[in-house]
Amino acid sequence: MRALHVITGLGVGGAEQQLRLLLRHLPVSCDVVTLTNPGAVAEGLAADGVRVVNLDMAGNRDLAALPRLVRFIRQGRYDLVHTHLYRACLYGRIAARLAGVRAVVATEHSLGETQLEGRRLTAGVRALYLAGERLGRSTVAVSPSVAGRLRRWGVPGPRIEVVPNGIDLERFRHDPELRRRTRDRLGIARDAFVVGGVGRLAPGKRFDVLIRALLELPPDCVLLLVGGGPQEGPLRRAAEQYGVAARVVFAGERPYLSADPADPDLPALASAMDVLASPCAEEAFGLAVVEALAAGLPVLYSSCPAVEDLPPGAAPAARRVEGGADAFAGALAAVRAAGPGPRTVPEAARHYCITRSAAQLMDVYAAALATVPQGVSTP
Helix, strand or coil: CEEEEEECCCCCCHHHHHHHHHHCCCCCEEEEEECCCCCHHHHHHHHCCCEEEECCCCCCCCCCHHHHHHHHHHHHCCCEEEEECHHHHHHHHHHHHHHCCCEEEEEECCECCCEECCEECCHHHHHHHHHHHCCCCEEEECCHHHHHHHHHHCCCHHHEEECCCCECCCCCCCCHHHHHHHHHHHCCCCCCEEEEEECCCCHHHCHHHHHHHHCCCCCCEEEEEECCCCCHHHHHHHHHHCCCHHHEEEEECCCCCCCCCCCCCHHHHHHHCCEEEECCCCCCCCHHHHHHHHCCCCEEECCCHHHHCCCCCCCCCEEECCCCHHHHHHHHHHHHHHCCCCCCCCHHHHHCEHHHHHHHHHHHHHHHHHHCCCCCCCC
């Protein structure tokens, strides 16, 4: 089988890094087309031996990119096209249909109740999404919560498949020596209580809540923010305004897999933390929470379908926090007072092993190819 993955961009982000990890475990010959922004994840994919092509799309309305994508798909003679993220799902489904590909699959990574990839869900966005969705064979939801949202939008249930995001359990295993080295590189005291925040620095992630929470926590508490985005400047100014700038470490965008031992990647940064806090009020999955659980960390979250969709007790170290800075400050103080616990990996993290997700996705591929005749996509 030959498959083409089409994604909006390949900067450091959850969907982008998930794609790289997935391709390491899929027993399929895969190429990748990025519509724009061939960033750090593109470099990582190339290092893994994956062919990556940048379509160099000028913007959302660059219709000239569509025939280029159609030609590329035809020349590649792909059996299946798999699209990721809103813009790529729209252009990729149309191009695949025009190219006569046997089956088209899309993954919905970031559908919340009120927003999609940070954009407000208007009637126009929803209508365009549904129009494009009908051109594919099936839509993969990363959680049952996302599947429910798709059904409420009007996507027929039989077209929806749930394949959760996956993690590399072994890479996130806690390493005390790595913890010490990473803290030293970041300039964080070895005995500090480190609160981690992982994700794009965007308004919806609400990392300002954690900065305000530092005001109510003892001086040995440090906030380690991992990610980049448009809110970095405002967050730095907020830290200065509240007088906690010396206790906030901005680690920037970090890869899931780093080829340079001197450059801490996500697993190394997780080892350096004592607790992960996720104040985002609207998540589609909650990948950072699952990765923290795999590192044996206690977790405080506002929204995490990855945990909430599982049976009670699957993640005993994960606690939902309702409210803002005061609520998170109280919850973080309680974790600090309890002291460090064993870095055990709960069932919730094991449930999301990447090998299981890859096997589930292969079942989706097989079903799509088995039920769609050559050159036809079922509406």
